[in-house]
Amino acid sequence: MPLKNLTKQEIAAALQRLSELAQAEGVRLEITLYGGAVMLLAYDARDVTKDVDAIVHPPEVGRRLVARVAVERGLAESWLNDDVKLYISTKEAKNEMVLPGVSPAGLHITRPTAKYLLAMKVMACRKPLPGYAGDYGDIETLLRVTRCKSVAAIQDIVDTFFPDTVLPDATKVTLDGILERIRHEAG
Incomplete structure (x- = not known):
């Protein structure tokens, strides 16, 4: 399925489903969001983003569950991807991120500081x-x-x-x- 622009509500719903799936498997995914998704979710600086740049740990479980969310919600296979990993600093600075409607039970979400x-x-x-x-x-x-x-x-x-x-x-x-x-x- 080709990429389509994602709204704040669509991202939150997909992340909530990811949290539910992780919790059902007895894991808590650590996810750091980057790029356009952060601009949309943390700063309300745009209406949509084409994908969600993120690093997920543990990566194997994360990739499998992200793929399942894509199928269930009719999203592109790469709706959430780790292409950003090439641009990550070894001196990262992150903040906690709480998203309304997304349970922290299966997901611990962080994002880069503004700087x-x-x-x-x-x-x-x-x-x-x-x-x-x-x-x-x-x-x-x-x-x-x-x-x-x-x-x-x-x-x-x-x-x-x-x-x-x-x-x-x-x-x-x-x-x-x-x-x-x-x-x-x-x-």
Whole structure:
């Protein structure tokens, strides 16, 4: 089944079912959500996301139960995937995440801190394309949440999680434009 955009309610219902399945098997999955799902669920920064980027432990049980949820709920096989694992920092910083309607009995959910997610989004800094929003809107939201005011401050945040990473000049120009828009809107 092809990917379809997921709403907050659809994600919560799928995660609730995942919790139920895990509990029925006597396990409690540890799941860290990333990317668009966090922007949607934690910051209300968008209406939908194409998938749920997540790391699930234990991975074998998690993959099996995620696949079952996909079949039961008519979701794409990759509705929840761990593609984000390539971009995870060894210096992760996470917060607990409680989702209304999702029982913690079978799931323990965490998410990156706003600064860590900002660093990840800045590292990707993907441009909007037709049919794809890119990272600019998410970066703007996270800059507002973190109250970050300069490219130098953003670089400091990136350095916290991805040491020795120098932001490309094109990324700095993009960030400067986003910061200018925030300053302009603030008056």
